[in-house]
Amino acid sequence: MPDDSRPDEGPNPEDEFRDMLRDILSGKSSIDPSQLAGAAGLPADPASINALMQQLQGALRGNGDGGISWDAALTQGQNKAAEGQVAVTPAEHAALDEAFHIAALWLDEVTDIAELTVVPRLLTRKEWVTESMPVWTQLAEPVANSISDSLTKVLTDQAPEELKGMMAGASKMMRSIGGTLFAMQLGQVVGQLASEVVSGGDVG
Template sequence: MIRDILSGKSGVDPSQLAGAAGLPSDPASLQAMMMQFQKAMQQNSDGSINWETSVEQAVQIGRKDAVSTTPADRAQFEQAFHVAELWLGDVTAFDALPNTPKTMSRAEWSKATMPVWTELAEPVAMSISTALTNVLTEQAPEQFRDMIGQATRMIRGIGGTMFAMQLGQVVGQLSTEAVSGGDVGIPLLEDQAALVPQNVTAFGEGLDIPVDQVQLYLAVRELAHARLFRHARWLRLHVLSSITAFARGIHIDTDAIEEIASGFDPSNPEELREAMTNGSLIPPKTEAQNAALERLETTLALVEGWVDVVTAAATVRLPKANAVAETVRRRRATGGPAEQAFGTLVGLELRPRRLREAAAMWQKVTDAVGASARDDLWRHPDLVPTAADIDDPAGLVRRLEAAERGEAPEPDEFDVALEDLLRTAQEETDDRGTTSDDDSGTDGSRSTGSDEDPPPVP
């Protein structure tokens, strides 16, 4: 079917099929997409995924309706970043970034963040490609299996290329919604803070808030997010590895694919669209996936909660800070269409559910022990609060206050279990030593053996 579509011989309407797959369906975009598809297939005959296809798709979308930033606008954002740096210096112990904050166009944002998106999406793309080859290999008649086996790399290339194009569409749409590098919650840029002026302007429309206050508030949030990941060097790897650990566990339900394929009506692509967007092709989460998801949600909630508390403290001088903060919270709670599309594509929602509780915990810690002790908790993964601490902030505060007074912390369940284990091991060692002494003789003396025996070694 794909061969016929590319050669123009099929009776299937390509725009309908593209629309069902979440790809552009207008003639111009469809023609450009097909050209990119042919190019990708020619360049990746070995079955690998050409992620440049994703970049091209995303940049193309980002350039649509693009508004260039004037020198005056750029100067205004630079001033917002400068003031934000000064304000953050008063409320957090984390140092400023080594790289100067910058403004980005939508296309530049897509290109700069794509390496992280592809890292997150690749496990799912490989799973889809594997599912395609498995279905064809297992279901093909015996006489055709050798031929299909030889075409496995091409089939993998088809699945990977289609997925790469879909990812490009999603990231391109995200570039029209994201206001900054850390807007989605994960560290898309390394040691770099950035704002997208066109999207910042769209964010502030209809809020009845001066544009300079919107710019300054969002600059503070972005710098706080970037400073956190710069200071806690382990955190970026932890977040990305948690996402990829979840994604590697995703497998496509080949039985569901066969069922859809057997009754697929090309004239009614809505059936296919529904199957691809409702998650029915992805089996239920495994136990390992649920564990990875829980770790990820806790970490993202802690990150976003910390950023909220620090931003609120840094923007107390801003008259409309609370109004902007509430808009950010509402926007983050719902997520935009592109973010929802990424959740469908990878099977993962990036918005933490316990954000408000985590922010309340960080505020209580700040009030009790101050910003310096609060930020010191990010120094090592073993020090970072847990989900239990979010449930019981008072217990965390008591431990931190005791540590400030120089008191030994109360042992937790792990400490108690470890102490019991070591005590038991020591008692067994002592018992063996006592038994050995008893065996040496009733009077405690040792035999030196015969006269011909060498003297014992002391």
């Protein structure tokens, strides 16, 4: 009778890499999460570290498809912008609308600039992050992809021989993790900008 049994192919390198990352993110590794947060340019407070771990675990559960989850940037930016945010009252909205109207009348008399096609809006910091994030992600995506590709190449090239197979089999997963870290960095920066700008023209 022929032997239909197949030789043991050994552990899957991608599964090994996923297990290693899972140990890091679950606290079973010697890597300090606060050091990981610091290396990513994020605050080292417990709330930020917890958010970082949750986002990375989410990227890991996504099976490492290599894509970048910009939801992480939006969430990070909104949380950062909400710190010390002041609510806008209806009276303040009305006063601003009146000021815009008066300014538009004056400018129309003394300049040849066309009228605004969009009515100016008074935004909270968190709303500014939400409204502007699509532009930031569009600008940042080529950079994020380049950084993720470079990180994957460096890790693969410099890994010890016994880990090279593992790294090669998990490149998409590494790109996903790297993309998540970059997205959270972007959110941190945009959230900080929200506390410094006073209009859309300040961004330049």
